[in-house]
Amino acid sequence: MGQEKLMSRKKPSFPVSRKLETFLDQYNRKTEIPILYEDLLRFAGSIVVYDDDGNDTLWVRVYYTDAERNEIDLNLKKVYSILHSDGTDRIFQYLNVDAVDYCTFGNSKPFRIRIRNILNDNFIYFYVKRADASRIYGLELEHMLSPYNLNYLVYKDTLIEEHISGIPGDIFINKMLPNCTDTQKSQLAKEFVKFNERCMIQLLGDMRSYNYVIIPIHDFDHVVFRIRAIDFDQQCYEGKLKVYRPQFFKENQKMVALVQSKLLSDSVEQYKVEERSIIAKRIISANKRIKRLINAAKADKISSPENVERLKMEIFAFTKDIEFKKCRNMGQILNLTLDFVRRNYENVSMRQIIEKKIQVK
Template sequence: MSDKLISKKKPAYPISNLLSKYLTEQGRNIKIPIFYDDLLRFQGAIEVFDDDGKDTLWISCYYAEYERDEIEHSLKQMYSILHSDGSDSIIPYLNIDSIDFCTFGNTKPFRVKVRNILNDNYIFLYVKKADASRIYGLELEHLLSPNHITFLVHEETLIEEHISGIPGDTFISNHLETLPEQDKRALAKEFVKFNERCFVRLLADMRSYNYVIVITQDFDRIQYRIRAIDFDQQSYEGNSKVYKPQFLKENNAFVTLSLNVLAKESIEQYEKEERSLLAKRATNSHKRLKNLINCMKKDTISTPEKIKELKAGLFKLTKDVNFKKSKNMGELLSNGLDYITRNYVNENPYIIK
């Protein structure tokens, strides 16, 4: 079902002047010491395999000696800008352990492993070709989800911090069946909320390898959170089903789990809870969100055919005429957020207005 719903190849959209101005105002648009094209100058590479000997579709790159030092120093500076004050004071304590290139997907990212030599701790950061769709997706994740996102943009280069967690497909294969019953209910609840969150904010293609499971040990239980890690399909597709992870075959295990351990009334309750939380986040970030969506309204991030299909699908679901009147993906997202705000915040008698 997934392959039929999702476009085989989504084009990359350039960053508009208006979006660039928004990113500058939010401290996202900043001069960086290295660009995506600089990393493409690798001289050779070897395949990277996982612990089971399976090809990860990443290759480990190596560079000419005369370029390696300059590239590594620039990447250390990039780490300092992303996680510190941008000064060179921490650079002597950093080491670039690896630079990997992904041969799969639209963005063809580089993954850089940065290690602190004093304590042996390390993190990953990603260098990608900038795409307006992905940037809208990252910023909407920051504003409308419970997660904060760190990323920087300069011209055609996008730098993202790593989002930690167990890839969804790995979790399904290796952990899902062995979970205690209480944990299954907690994870099913999170999947229902994640499903609703993706739909309202129009984030598509949440197949199991495009999100991670984050596990947190509480004092008396384990908490689960599902976090998106791929934002390329923000507000692009026309079929409304593609914005709900439940309709993607790779998530069948989570759908089955949710139907088995949650009552229909519980599912409806969790959906309502998530819509209410989304409406509150949208209200709390009103000014910044309005500025971002204004950029989307004046931008091209999809095709007329897909916009027409999606607005018909959303009108059919909600009977809200505002969807029918929408002219672009920005207006569709704006009307969707207005819809839940009207229904889950403005009509709440306990909200002080």
């Protein structure tokens, strides 16, 4: 199915509500920073950024007047210190702002900042974006429910995100996947099944191959791969359940084919159960924090009534849980989805306990 039919053409940006802002403040995500997204829009000009093969990356490198540049560089170093260090200026003398890039592609139109340590030439990226409520919900859910922690800050209408390292999925699939061993392909298939399940449970949409990265990890004498989302713009917005399942995007067809060729149906089901179980455990362990985030989402508007109506009915058809029909917004759908996963895990665990007691008797 083509992406034009699967997804809406453009998702609007949603403001940060007072309840969400309170949550961010409570968990140290809300921090005053010296530069806002709008300040970076005052660039004087730009040049196209090409990759090593001469292809347009859809990023442009922007530059500022001399009067603007000194202040912007200083403030970006301050943001780096707040995000990655103790917030003081003692490291500024070792930092250089190598580049400020701007992406006109997609909804968020982010700025990508490259900071280099002049003592050893190590560099790191971070992103400056417009604060979008649905994106923030996605970041926070990924932080709590996935295997990965996320570092981000929100101040007024500006969102600062750390860079997530890895090989972009589309590049990996086209250039590196053909050279993987059979064992590596089987392991990648397993990871894609788990990633697919995790996105669906979190209601994280639009995981086309360029919206996630593949991370090779050396483990003893072999390499294993992990798949990690890098774009959270489509959290709890679309009305079609397929949007939250990466397997249905044409950009992921080679990964789906990998699953079909390398895994038996029983193995696929096993990996789905494993992922649901570990997410259920995270829901239970982060209970208070998740409840506070969900309470903010239930009082928020992060989608259209039409999308809410369609998604709740599609999830009802998928789960047969009548409670989904009663949902009035995306926050309520998300709450029920996570609760459905938790309840199923607890019910299975309880049955196992009862069966063991019966066997003992």
